[in-house]
Amino acid sequence: MRTQVAIIGSGPSGLLLGQLLTNAGIDNVIVERSTKEHVLGRIRAGVLEEGMCAMLDEAGAGARMHAEGLPHDGVNLAFDGSLHRIDLHDLTGGKRVMVYGQTELTQDLMDKREETAGQTVYEAADVVPHDFAGDKPYLTYRKDGVEHRIDCEFIAGCDGYHGAARKAAPEALLKTYERVYPFGWLGIIAEVPPVNDELIYANHPRGFALCSMRSQTRSRYYVQVPAEEKVEDWSDERFWDEIRRRLPDEAGEAMTTGPSIEKSIAPLRSFVAEPLRFGRMFLVGDAGHIVPPTGAKGLNLAASDVRYLFDALQEFYREKSPAGIDGYSARALNRIWLAERFSWWMTTLMHRFPDTGEFGQKIQHAELDYLVQSKAAATSMAENYVGLPY
Numbered sequence: 240m241r242t243q244v245a246i247i248g249s250g251p252s253g254l255l256l257g258q259l260l261t262n263a264g265i266d267n268v269i270v271e272r273s274t275k276e277h278v279l280g281r282i283r284a285g286v287l288e289e290g291m292c293a294m295l296d297e298a299g300a301g302a303r304m305h306a307e308g309l310p311h312d313g314v315n316l317a318f319d320g321s322l323h324r325i326d327l328h329d330l331t332g333g334k335r336v337m338v339y340g341q342t343e344l345t346q347d348l349m350d351k352r353e354e355t356a357g358q359t360v361y362e363a364a365d366v367v368p369h370d371f372a373g374d375k376p377y378l379t380y381r382k383d384g385v386e387h388r389i390d391c392e393f394i395a396g397c398d399g400y401h402g403a404a405r406k407a408a409p410e411a412l413l414k415t416y417e418r419v420y421p422f423g424w425l426g427i428i429a430e431v432p433p434v435n436d437e438l439i440y441a442n443h444p445r446g447f448a449l450c451s452m453r454s455q456t457r458s459r460y461y462v463q464v465p466a467e468e469k470v471e472d473w474s475d476e477r478f479w480d481e482i483r484r485r486l487p488d489e490a491g492e493a494m495t496t497g498p499s500i501e502k503s504i505a506p507l508r509s510f511v512a513e514p515l516r517f518g519r520m521f522l523v524g525d526a527g528h529i530v531p532p533t534g535a536k537g538l539n540l541a542a543s544d545v546r547y548l549f550d551a552l553q554e555f556y557r558e559k560s561p562a563g564i565d566g567y568s569a570r571a572l573n574r575i576w577l578a579e580r581f582s583w584w585m586t587t588l589m590h591r592f593p594d595t596g597e598f599g600q601k602i603q604h605a606e607l608d609y610l611v612q613s614k615a616a617a618t619s620m621a622e623n624y625v626g627l628p629y
């Protein structure tokens with residue numbers, strides 16, 4: 240098989256890049272390790288920046304997001320028994336975020352790909368990128384016991400943190416930066432109306448809590464737990480008791496509880512790989528970087544990577560110019576580090592750390608006070624939360 244751009248991974252990065260390329264008449268094939276159902280079964284974040292929404296529209300897959308997504312003009316910080324609203328809309332001159340689950344967005348992109356006859360190979364085992372240092376790269380993989388090869392002009396590694404692309408990068412050229420946080424998030428989804436019509440990020444002596452949502456009737460809630468915690472030890476009842484204790488009374492008392500339909504623990508990590516380009520292979524999205532979920536930047540960073548790479552590839556094919564490709568890594572990394580900083584900052588502000596002691600808690604408290612008292616501080620948070628420009 241031959242194509243122009245071989246894409247590894249059919250998560251949001253691969254699907255979005257693939258669709259933009261297809262719409263621009265640039266041939267591409269997606270090679271995905273899992274089944275479609277498995278990809279759609281993964282529960283991830285659900286807060287989209289306007290830049291991400293615009294790209295979904297550009298891909299031609301934004302209609303359901305506009306119809307069913309929930310635009311939010313603010314978020315709430317909870318501490319010391321009170322809720323404090325950060326007015327994202329006013330502080331940013333009219334910007335807002337869209338609450339729409341990654342699962343839905345992935346489904347919409349898969350539907351669009353099918354509609355436009357984009358080619359995806361699911362259940363492709365042992366995907367390996369080859370010869371990307373030269374100008375005739377190719378991918379190999381195995382499906383149903385048969386070896387396959389895709390000759391291409393570029394390889395886009397959109398294959399997540401555990402993918403094949405970063406593993407194939409020459410060790411001597413790759414540098415990674417990492418911080419692992421000493422806690423995880425225990426998250427549930429339940430068919431209950433959200434406790435608030437906007438998100439609540441809570442700093443509490445018992446640990447962080449987050450009240451998010453997927454719709455008017457479906458809630459997505461999280462509590463900070465120690466890194467080694469086992470999900471089996473958390474009955475629904477224990478979860479509801481714990482999250483209510485971490486919220487201001489008015490919110491805890493107003494919370495509707497019900498059976499969970501999903502429950503899992505995710506570790507928190509900050510990670511960046513540099514560079515994001517190795518000859519004719521690129522790293523995009525989670526393949527190149529991870530943020531802790533506080534602030535919901537993971538999916539949105541994938542979108543800005545795709546923006547830069549798509550523009551670069553289009554420039555290459557339309558104008559025969561390699562300038563965009565040469566600049567991809569530096570451009571993407573600039574925005575990635577800004578989002579890494581924000582995600583690290585918000586994580587540090589909102590969680591209980593085992594080793595920072597009372598001094599650390601006093602500083603957190605002062606910073607939260609500063610955020611709600613100072614328009615400058617709140618504006619800084621708001622402009623990052625709605626997403627820095629790209």
Ligand code: APR
Binds near residue numbers: 250
């Ligand atoms: N070969 C083929 N496909 C692979 C391989 C491999 N060796 N390794 C991983 N994949 C596939 C995964 O099965 C997955 O479908 O690559 C896809 C990567 O998708 P994501 O992990 O979702 O990463 P990405 O598309 O970059 O999405 C950005 O934003 O909200 C955050 O972390 C969240 O997934 C989200 C991310």
Ligand code: PHB
Binds near residue numbers: 283535
């Ligand atoms: C979510 O809805 O899953 C979510 C929302 C906000 C975050 C993280 C996750 O910061």
